[in-house]
Amino acid sequence: MPDCGGDVPGLRLSGKPLLLTELFFTGVTVVLRGKNMEWSLTQNKLLAFHRLMRTDKPIGALLLLWPTLWALWVATPGVPQLWILAVFVAGVWLMRAAGCVVNDYADRKFDGHVKRTANRPLPSGAVTEKEARALFVVLVLISFLLVLTLNTMTILLSIAALALAWVYPFMKRYTHLPQVVLGAAFGWSIPMAFAAVSESVPLSCWLMFLANILWAVAYDTQYAMVDRDDDVKIGIKSTAILFGQYDKLIIGILQIGVLALMAIIGELNGLGWGYYWSILVAGALFVYQQKLIANREREACFKAFMNNNYVGLVLFLGLAMSYWHF
Structure with a gap:
């Protein structure tokens, strides 16, 4: 990811x-x-670009989209302006694609040694390094042109978003906590959304940002558990390796932290019981994920990772219902 x-x-x-x-x-x-x-x-080249941007695998974009929608709905509060919503939805897909391109570019020397990634476009030679760099630039430029239609505060915050997207893939060489950087990169749309709507970044914004980091570390650790053996062999660092035998426990603690922070956000913004029911459902989904990763089997860990899409969706539906005026 x-x-x-x-x-x-x-x-x-x-x-x-x-x-x-x-x-x-x-x-x-x-x-x-x-x-x-x-x-x-x-x-074949078009299909290779398609695969390089992961447009055939929308899970990453969805995990980025849900927190963005949470932020837009809380910041507004309710349904945001159509243009702002359109810019952020398009930006999510574009920057996720750009992130995938730079991630594969950074990992091009390693992916050929990992079973799951050996056939990716760069290690397989379907896309050249020059083509990957150009594609990244094009995606970022289109994203920035969209951001330029928003206010100055959002434009300035977008610079940090680009820096995080570029830095994350290289963190796997230097720290066992690249998932924290991923969480910040995936969550930076949250302060950008608040800035775009209200030109402010209140406490709720940063609590949501922190909740997203905890959530990202939890689900990306599940994802990293799939590749743990391969990563150890080739020297890639991850929280799955750092946490070791305590991985399931720490994931559980992180998930509890997510639910607690989202509950505090609900209290700060006077959200209704529909929202708190969504937190309970999200908690049930986390319990299900714990059951899936119990034996640390690759397919089950990947299934747990994929299940997080429903967590994001459920929390968004809870927010949307709280702001819905019948």
């Missing part, structure tokens, strides 16, 4: 006016004709 360009084959100048965009997926190539160029990409 949670839980990577340059010259493109077939690029050539054309001099033709902007008349036509042709997509030939039934053949081998996709041809895009622009004002001064004709851009040809093989179908």
Whole structure:
């Protein structure tokens, strides 16, 4: 992750006016004709970019989306302005894709030695390092153009978001706590959302940010448990390795911390009983996850990680119901 360009084959100048965009997926190539160029990409290359950005695996984007929606609904309070909502939803998908690209770029020397990641686009050669760098730049630029439509405070906060997205993948070489940086990166949309809506970052904002960090460390530790043996062999650090035999206990403590902080946020903002019921349901989902990881089996740990999507969804539904005016 949670839980990577340059010259493109077939690029050539054309001099033709902007008349036509042709997509030939039934053949081998996709041809895009622009004002001064004709851009040809093989179908395999497009699919490789698709895989590199993880657009085929939305779980990471969803785990980033839910806390963003929590923040927007609490900051407003209620349904936020449509444009602000659209910018943040698009930004989530774009920056998650950018994060996946830089993550795979940082791990390109290691992924070939891990069973689960050996066939990723960079280690397999489907995407070159130049192409990965260019794709990252394009995704970040589009995201920044969207942020420029918001207020100054949000724009300034977005700089930190970019720094966190870039730094996280490299932390696995220097600390056993890269998941903390991941939590900060995934949660930085929270102060940005508060800033975009109210031009302030109140106590509720930082409590939610902290809750998201605890949640991210919990679910990404579950994710890291899948690769623990491989990570030990190649020298990658993670909380799953750091926690060792206490991994399940610490995950449980972190999950309790998430629920407690979300309850405090509910109290501070006068949320209704529907919200507190959602916290109880989230707690039941955490208990289920503990059952899944009990024997530390790879598939079960991955299933527990995936289950966190429902935790985020349930908490959002609780918030939405609390602000719904019948």
